[in-house]
Amino acid sequence: MCGIVGVIGRGPVNQLLYDSLLLLQHRGQDAAGIATSQGNQFNMYKAHGLVRDVFRTRNMRALPGTSGIGQVRYPTAGSSASEEEAQPFYVNAPFGIMFAHNGNLTNWRELRESLYRVDRRHINTNSDSEVLLNVLAHELQSAANGVSLDDDAMFRAVAAVHKRVRGAYAVVAQISGYGLLAFRDPNGIRPLCIGRQETEEGVEWMVASESVALEGSGFAFVRDVEPGEAVFIDLDGRFVSRQCAENPQLVPCIFEYVYFARPDSLIDGVSVYDARLRMGEYLADKVARNMRLGDIDVVMPIPDSSRPAAMQLAARLNLDYREGLIKNRYVGRTFIMPGQAVRRKSVRQKLNAIGMEFKGKNVLLVDDSIVRGTTSREIVDMARAAGANKVYFASAAPPVRFPNVYGIDMPTQSELIATGRSDEEIARAIGADNLVYQDLQDMQQAVRDINPKLSRFEASCFDGEYVTGDITAEYLARLGQSRGEPGDEGGASGLQFNMGYAANDA
Numbered sequence: 001m002c003g004i005v006g007v008i009g010r011g012p013v014n015q016l017l018y019d020s021l022l023l024l025q026h027r028g029q030d031a032a033g034i035a036t037s038q039g040n041q042f043n044m045y046k047a048h049g050l051v052r053d054v055f056r057t058r059n060m061r062a063l064p065g066t067s068g069i070g071q072v073r074y075p076t077a078g079s080s081a082s083e084e085e086a087q088p089f090y091v092n093a094p095f096g097i098m099f100a101h102n103g104n105l106t107n108w109r110e111l112r113e114s115l116y117r118v119d120r121r122h123i124n125t126n127s128d129s130e131v132l133l134n135v136l137a138h139e140l141q142s143a144a145n146g147v148s149l150d151d152d153a154m155f156r157a158v159a160a161v162h163k164r165v166r167g168a169y170a171v172v173a174q175i176s177g178y179g180l181l182a183f184r185d186p187n188g189i190r191p192l193c194i195g196r197q198e199t200e201e202g203v204e205w206m207v208a209s210e211s212v213a214l215e216g217s218g219f220a221f222v223r224d225v226e227p228g229e230a231v232f233i234d235l236d237g238r239f240v241s242r243q244c245a246e247n248p249q250l251v252p253c254i255f256e257y258v259y260f261a262r263p264d265s266l267i268d269g270v271s272v273y274d275a276r277l278r279m280g281e282y283l284a285d286k287v288a289r290n291m292r293l294g295d296i297d298v299v300m301p302i303p304d305s306s307r308p309a310a311m312q313l314a315a316r317l318n319l320d321y322r323e324g325l326i327k328n329r330y331v332g333r334t335f336i337m338p339g340q341a342v343r344r345k346s347v348r349q350k351l352n353a354i355g356m357e358f359k360g361k362n363v364l365l366v367d368d369s370i371v372r373g374t375t376s377r378e379i380v381d382m383a384r385a386a387g388a389n390k391v392y393f394a395s396a397a398p399p400v401r402f403p404n405v406y407g408i409d410m411p412t413q414s415e416l417i418a419t420g421r422s423d424e425e426i427a428r429a430i431g432a433d434n435l436v437y438q439d440l441q442d443m444q445q446a447v448r449d450i451n452p453k454l455s456r457f458e459a460s461c462f463d464g465e466y467v468t469g470d471i472t473a474e475y476l477a478r479l480g481q482s483r484g485e486p487g488d489e490g491g492a493s494g495l496q497f498n499m500g501y502a503a504n505d506a
Contacts, residue, residue, distance in 0.1 A: 001027050001028055001074060001102070001260055001407055001408055001409070002027055002028045002071055002072060002073045002074070002087075002100075002101070002102040002103075002209075002407070003021065003024030003025070003026075003027030003028060003071065003072045003102065003208075003209045003210070003213070004024075004069070004070070004071050004100045004101065004102050004170060004171075004172050004192075004208065004209050005017060005020040005021065005024065005069065005070045005071075005100075005172065005206065005207070005208040005209070005213055006067075006068070006069040006070075006100075006172030006173075006174065006180045006182055006206070006207045006208075007020070007067060007068055007069075007180075007204070007205070007206050007207075008066075008067045008179060008180050008204060008205045008206075008233045008234075008235065008237055009066045009067060009204045010066065010199050010201035010202050010203075010204055010237075011066060011199075011201065012064060012065070012066065013036060013065060013066055013067060013068050014034065014036055014060050014063040014064070014065070014068070015060070016206075016217055017034045017036070017063075017068050017069070017070040018034065018051065018055055018060065018070075019216070019217055020070065020206070020208060020213040020216070020217050021034070021051045021070045021071075021072050021213075022051050022052070023210075023212050023213045023216045023217070023262075024072050024208065024209055024210060024212075024213050025050060025051055025072055026260070026262055027072055027102075027209060027210075027260065028071075028072040028073045028074040029049075029050055029072070029074060030048065030073050030074040030086075031046060031047065031048045031049065031054070031072070031073045031074075031083070031086035031087075032046065032047070032049065032050065032051045032054045032055070032070070032071070032072050032073070032086075033045065033046025033047075033054075033070060033071050033073075033086050033087050033088050033100070034046070034055070034063055034068060034069075034070040034088075035063075035068055035069055035070070035088040035090070035098040035174060036063045036064060036065030036067065036068035037065045037066075037067045037068060037098070037174050037176060038064045038065035038066070040096070040176055040177055042090065042096060042098055042174070042176060043062060043063050043064060043065060044063075044088060044090065044098065045059045045062065045063060046083075046086040046087065046088065047083065047086065048083060048086065051072060066235075067174060067179065067180060067235060068098075068174060069088055069098055069099075069100050069172045069173070069174050069180070070088070070100065071087040071088060071100035071101075071102075073086060073087055074409065084124065084125050085125045085126070085127045085129075085130075087099070087100045087101065087129060088100045088174075089127070089129055089130050089133045091133055091134060091137045093137065093141075094137065094140060094141040094144065095137070095140060095144075095149065095175050095176060095177075095178070096175070096176030096177075097133065097136070097137055097140075097173055097174070097175055097176070098173065098174040099129070099132075099133040099136070099171065099172075099173045099174075100129075100171070100172050100173075101128075101129040101132055101133070101169055101170070101171050102169070102170045102171075102190050102192075102209055102407065103167060103168035103169040103170055103185065103189065103190045103406060103407045104128060104167055104168055104169075104405060104406050104407040105128040105131065105132060105165055105166065105167035105168075105169065106166045106167040106405055106406075106466075106468055106470055106471060106475070107165070107166045107167065107470065108128035108131045108132075108167070111131050111132075111135060111164065111165065112131050115131065115134050115135065115138070119134070119138045121134045121137070121138060128167075132161075132165060132169060132171070133173075135161055135164055135165060136157065136158075136161055136171075136173065139156075139157035139158075139160040139161055139164075140153070140154070140157040140175075142157070142160070143156040143157040143160070144157075149175070149178055151232060151240050151242075154181055154230065154232050155230055155232075155242040155244050158181075158183050158230040158244040159244040159245070161183075162185070162186055162228060162244055162245045162246075163246075165185075166468045166470050167185065167405070167406060167468060168185055168187070168189035168190045168253070168406035168407050168458075169184070169185045169190065170182075170183075170184050170185070170190040170191065170192040170209065170225070171183050171184075172207055177235075178234060178235070179232060179233050179234035179235045180205070180207065180231075180232070180233045181230065181231070181232050182194075182207040182225060182230070182231045182232075182233075183225070183228075183229065183230040183231065183244065184225045184226070184227055184228065184229060185227065185228070186227050186228040186245035186246075186247065186248045186249070187227055187248075187249060187250075187251040187458065187467050187468070188226070188227030188228075188248070188249070188250045188251060188252055188268070189251060189252065189253050189406050189407075189458050189467065190209070190253065190406070190407060191209055191210060191224070191252065191256060191261070191267045191268065192207060192208070192209060192224065192225040193207070193208060193209075193210070193211050193214065193221065193222075193223065193224045193225065193266075193267075194206070194207055194214075194221075194222045194223055194224070194225060194231065195207075195208065195211070195214030195215075195217075195219030195220060195221055195222055196219060196220055196222050197218055197219045197220065202236075202237055203237045204219070204237070205233045205237060205239060206219045207225070207231065207233075210261055210262060210265040210267065211265050211266045211267070212262045212264050212265045215264075221266065224267070224268050224269070226243065226248065226250075227245065227248040227249060227250050227251075228243055228244055228245025228248030229241055229242070229243050229244065229245075229248075230242055230244045249456070250268060250453075250454065250456075251456045251457060251458050251467045252267065252268050252454065252457060252458060253406065253407075253408075253457070253458045254443065254444065254447065254457040254458065254459045254462075255369075255397075255404070255408060255461065256272070257270065257272055257275040257276070257279075257446075257447050258276075258279070258305075258368050258369055258396060258397045258443070259305055259368045259369055259397075260408075263276060263305070263308060268451065268454065269450070269451040269453065269454075270447055270450045270451045270454070271450060273308055274450055275446055275447045275450060276305070276306075276308035276309050276312075276368075276396070277308045277309070277311075277312045278312070278446035278447075278449055278450070279308075279309045279312075279396045279397075279438065279442075279443055279446040280308060280309030280310060280311065280312030280313040280316070280366075280396065281312050281313070281316055281446070282438060282439070282442035282443070282445065282446050283309060283313055283366070283394055283395075283396050283436070283438050283442075284312065284313040284316035284317050285316075285442075286394075286436055286437075286438060286439060286442065287313065287317065287364070287394055287436050288317060290434075290436050291392065291434060291436065293317055293319065295362055295390070295392075296317075296319055296362055296363075296364045296392065297320065297361040297362045297363065298319065298320045298321070298322050298324070298357070298361050298362075298363055298364070299313060299314035299317075299319050299320065299321050299322070299363075299364045299366060300321075300322050300323065300324040300325060300357070300363055300364070300365055300366070301323070301325075301365075301366050301367075302325060302351075302365055302366065302367040302368075302375075302379060303323075303325060303326075303327040303351070304327060305368045306366050306367045306368040306396060309366055309368065309396040310366035313366060313394070319364070322357045323354075323357075324353060324354050324357035324358055324363070324383075324386075325351050325352070325353055325354075325379070325382075326351065326352050326353075326354065327350060327351055328349060328350050328351070328352070351379065351382065353382050353383060353385070353386040354386070355386045355387055357386075358383055358386035358387050358388040359386065359387030359388070360387060360388075360389055361387075361388055361389055362388070362389050362390040362391075362392070363383055363388045363390070363391055363392065364392040364393075364394060365379065365380070365383065365391065365392065365393050365394070365432075366394045366395075366396065367379075367393070367394075367395055367396070368395070368396050368397060369395055369396065369397035369400060370393075370395050370397075370399070370400065370417060370418070370426070370430070371400050371415075371416065371417070372415050372416065372417055373417030373426070373429060373430050376393065376417075376430040376432075377429070377430045377431055380393065380430055380431040380432050381431060384431070390433045391431070391432055391433055392432060392433055392434045392435070392436075393427065393430065393432040393434070393435045393436070394435075394436045394437075394438075395435075395436070395437045395438060396438050396443070397437075397438055397443060397462070398437050398438055398439060398440045398443060398462045399418035399423070399426070399437055399462070400416050400418055400461050400462060401413070401416060401418045401419050401461070401462065401464065402416075402419075402460055402461050402462070402463070402464040403416075403461070403476055403479065403480075404460060404461040405460070405466065405471055405475075405476075405479065406458060406460070408461065412479065412480040413476070413480070414480065417429055417430070423435055423436075423437060440459065440462050440463060444457050444459065
């Protein structure tokens, strides 16, 4: 999962991009990068680490310009921890293009081979994002027919991208001398939204993964980018858009509402916070059907994203609610940390139990989901060590039984604790006295209650149904075989350089 942002401003945008990436930091802590445009020159800096650690004053001063893009990243299947795979990416032909992508392509290997053999374009990394960038560059060259770009050419290029590419992708691309191009895959799996701000110098535009990046930077939320839609904003702030997919449908990733997105974001007409409250209500009904409520003394969330669901569950069941686990906010998410041993160690660094809230009590712990089970098992052990009498567990999401191939880092079934296990077996594996999972239809209905227009969701990690229709058992087997534990992530050095191009290079 990644967070992306693009800005067309009236003044310097480096600080604006930096602030926006801070607001999207929850979407990836592996690397961060910013690229700005000044005249016909690009300026870029990217490195491993959190936004606050990557960018120093000297880096920010070397990022002048009134437009630019940025990304926070963690590596997904098919990529590595190599610094060269941090984004933004860049190509210089046929136009200078800086590019950032959130999602994962399911046919990137075939595309890479086609780019090399047919399009004669060289791919330097194993990143599907670089593949997508080169597909876009090739289609822009074809659509422009060797001359300068116009709106129609850009939209024809995006339409051609949609025909060639499969998977999940939300994209921001800065085209030298032209402006900002942004688009979303025809299924709308990954989120992307538009914001606007009026200034004395003129209108400014921002496109970002979540509305929180817009609002936290002073921009008013305008709307979401539609599935298959492309948006172009030129350097003067002129905004145009066009539907570029033949059969677009909105099938957003349900995991955005469960876990990834910030609760104060609005995605496809749904308040993430409200969705999590409603998930808590549906989960409460399931708990009431499967447990004796008199056996539960207190409900506790596993911070942070499960807090709304736990609060609503406790209120609906008239149970006491307590904050018994305190989170160290300076430790990264265990879910997206590479390496099982690293994740296990990080749980103890990340959470600490307040003994008086556990001692002698039957505790119902509520989490947003259970993926590998590492965190759940460590927290149950922590609760017992703090003196809990009984430890029950409730998940606001159903069992995760299948790999996700659209940008969430859980690609192999062998890593998933729910694969091949019943709920009772999972409870024993994490050491809980009882375990209740949310039903899939209830989780989906919790989101649909807020926006009834959402008739379908990308929920493949729960039901094994892949919306792009191209995922086979052979594909998943190859994905599992190709996955390896990432190695050393390297030091704190980054990549910074400046590039100048003629605006209409062909």
